[in-house]
Amino acid sequence: MTAAHIEIELMFLVPASSRAALAAELGARGAARRVSLIDAYFDTPDRRLARAGLAWRMRREGRRWVQGLKAARGGALERFEHEVTRPDASPDPQAHAATAPGQQLIELLAQAKAEGQDALERFQIQQRRLMRRVRTRGAVVDIALDEGRLTAGAAVQKFREIEFELVSGSPVAMLDLVERWRQRFGLVHDPRNKAERGHGLAAGSPHPPLRKAKSPRYDQDAGALDAFGAVFDECLAHLNRNAIGLTEGAPELRAEHVHQARVGIRRLRSALRAFRGWVAEPPAGLVDGLRRLFAELGKARDSDVLGSGVVAELKQAGAPPLSLPADSALPDLAALIRSDETQHQLLAWISWRAGLQPLAEPQDSLQRLARKRLRRWHKRLVDGCRRFDELEPTALHALRKHAKRQRYALEFFAPLLPHKRATRHLQALAAAQQALGEINDLVVARDRYQALVTADPAAWFAVGWLTARLAEARERARDELGHLAAVEPLPR
Structure with missing residues (x-):
C-alpha cells in the first residue's frame, strides 16, 4: 500500500x-x-x-x-x-x-x-x-x-x-x-x-540554528504571483525561524537572532513594496504589526551594538571609567515572541499568504516591469548619493534604508536580471549599506553618551571620540557611495 x-x-x-x-x-x-x-x-x-x-x-x-x-x-x-x-x-x-x-x-x-x-x-x-x-x-x-x-x-x-x-x-x-x-x-x-x-x-x-537570508527561486518566465510567493515565503521563513530562536535558542546567539529577525521583517516589507501594484496589498493592520515588532526588536539591537562594540572600543582608546545606565525599556524577547500579539501576527501572515489571489496580469512581462522599477529606484538612490555632503543624520538614515531596499529588491528580482551586472550592483550596494550602517551606529552611540554629560563629565571623552570616528566613517561612506553612483545601469 x-x-x-x-x-x-x-x-x-x-x-x-x-x-x-x-x-x-x-x-x-x-x-x-x-x-x-x-x-x-x-x-x-x-x-x-x-x-x-x-x-x-x-x-x-x-x-x-x-x-x-x-x-x-x-x-x-x-x-x-x-x-x-x-x-x-x-x-x-x-x-x-x-x-x-x-x-x-x-x-x-x-x-x-x-x-x-x-x-x-x-x-x-x-x-x-x-x-x-x-x-x-x-x-x-x-x-x-x-x-x-x-x-x-x-x-x-x-x-x-x-x-x-x-x-x-x-x-x-x-x-x-x-x-x-x-x-x-x-x-x-x-x-x-x-x-x-x-x-x-x-x-x-x-537549539534552533541561526537563519540567514536565502535567495528566492522561481522561473525566469514566472508571473508576478508565483515570483512574489517564492519571495514572500523566503522572507517569512527568515523571520519565523529566528523568532523561534529567540524563545528556544542558545543564549549566545540571542543578539544574532534579533538582528536576523529584524532583517527578515525589513526584507518582507521590502518585498511588499517591490511587488506593489502587481499583487494584492495586505491589510494595513498586518503591516503596522510588523512595524511594532521591528521597533521592539530594535531596542534590543541598539543596546547590543552599543554594548558589544562601542563600549569595548572606548575602553581600548583609554576612555575614563563610565557606567551606562541600564535601559529599563528593553523588552523580554522570549515573552515578546510568545505574546498573543506577535503570535497572532505570525499566523495572520501565513493565512494571508494562503488566501492570496492573483490580480489581473499586467500586459508587460514581470521581467520588463521589474527592470523598469529597479532602474527608476537606482536613479533616485544615485541622486541621494551625490548629495551626500549635504545630508544630516536623519537624511543619511533615510538614504541607508533606500540602499537596503534597493539591495533586497535586486535579490528578489535576481532570476530576471543578467547575473554579472546584478552582482556588480549588489556588491556596490552592500558596501554602501555597510558604510552608512557604521555612521548610523556611531550616531546612536554618540547621542546616548551626549545625554550623560550633565550627570557625568567623563562622557565627554566618548562624545569627542565618537565625533572623530564619525568624520572618518563619512569619508569611507563618501567613497563607497561614489562607487555605487558609477555602477552601470541595469538593462531595459
Whole structure:
C-alpha cells in the first residue's frame, strides 16, 4: 500500500500550563485516538539527506512498519510526504522510486555509497499521540498532540507540540480554526519539524540554528504571483525561524537572532513594496504589526551594538571609567515572541499568504516591469548619493534604508536580471549599506553618551571620540557611495 501527497500542516509548541486543558479538549466526547509511535531516522554521516531537505524514516505503529519520505517545499504550510507499508524494519529507498523526491533520495544514497558512506540511523523519536479529527466550516482538520523525546546517542530532548493537518477543504479555513486554538491555549508557532530538531540534536546542536537570508527561486518566465510567493515565503521563513530562536535558542546567539529577525521583517516589507501594484496589498493592520515588532526588536539591537562594540572600543582608546545606565525599556524577547500579539501576527501572515489571489496580469512581462522599477529606484538612490555632503543624520538614515531596499529588491528580482551586472550592483550596494550602517551606529552611540554629560563629565571623552570616528566613517561612506553612483545601469 502506498500514499503520496502534499501535506498542509502547521506545528506549535504547547505551554506546560495549557497541556491539561488542551488534552481534555481533544478527548472531549470520546472522539480522540491514542497511539504510541517509534520513529528511526536515517541519513549519511555527512547529513546529505538533511542538507537536501529530505527526511527518511521508519515508523513502528503498533504492529505495523511504515516507511516515510518527506521533502521540504516552499511556504510555511506545504510539505511532500510519501509513505509505504513495509513487512519489517529494514528500510528500502527503492520503495519511493515513483516520486521525484524518491529519485533524489536514491541518487544521494548511491553517491554516498560510492564515497564509502552508508545511511545509518541518526536518531529516534518516541512519542505518544492524542489525535482528533475536527470538522469546521470549510475544512476537515486532524489535530494531534505529540509528547515524547528525541534521542541521538546519549543526547535526549523532550518535546510537547501540537500539529494541525488539513485533511480536506480550504487551507484558510483550517487556519481560522488554528487561530481559535492558538488564542485559547497560548500556542507558539514553531516552523521546525521533528526531523530538523532530531538532526540538530544528533549534530550536537539542540537549539534552533541561526537563519540567514536565502535567495528566492522561481522561473525566469514566472508571473508576478508565483515570483512574489517564492519571495514572500523566503522572507517569512527568515523571520519565523529566528523568532523561534529567540524563545528556544542558545543564549549566545540571542543578539544574532534579533538582528536576523529584524532583517527578515525589513526584507518582507521590502518585498511588499517591490511587488506593489502587481499583487494584492495586505491589510494595513498586518503591516503596522510588523512595524511594532521591528521597533521592539530594535531596542534590543541598539543596546547590543552599543554594548558589544562601542563600549569595548572606548575602553581600548583609554576612555575614563563610565557606567551606562541600564535601559529599563528593553523588552523580554522570549515573552515578546510568545505574546498573543506577535503570535497572532505570525499566523495572520501565513493565512494571508494562503488566501492570496492573483490580480489581473499586467500586459508587460514581470521581467520588463521589474527592470523598469529597479532602474527608476537606482536613479533616485544615485541622486541621494551625490548629495551626500549635504545630508544630516536623519537624511543619511533615510538614504541607508533606500540602499537596503534597493539591495533586497535586486535579490528578489535576481532570476530576471543578467547575473554579472546584478552582482556588480549588489556588491556596490552592500558596501554602501555597510558604510552608512557604521555612521548610523556611531550616531546612536554618540547621542546616548551626549545625554550623560550633565550627570557625568567623563562622557565627554566618548562624545569627542565618537565625533572623530564619525568624520572618518563619512569619508569611507563618501567613497563607497561614489562607487555605487558609477555602477552601470541595469538593462531595459
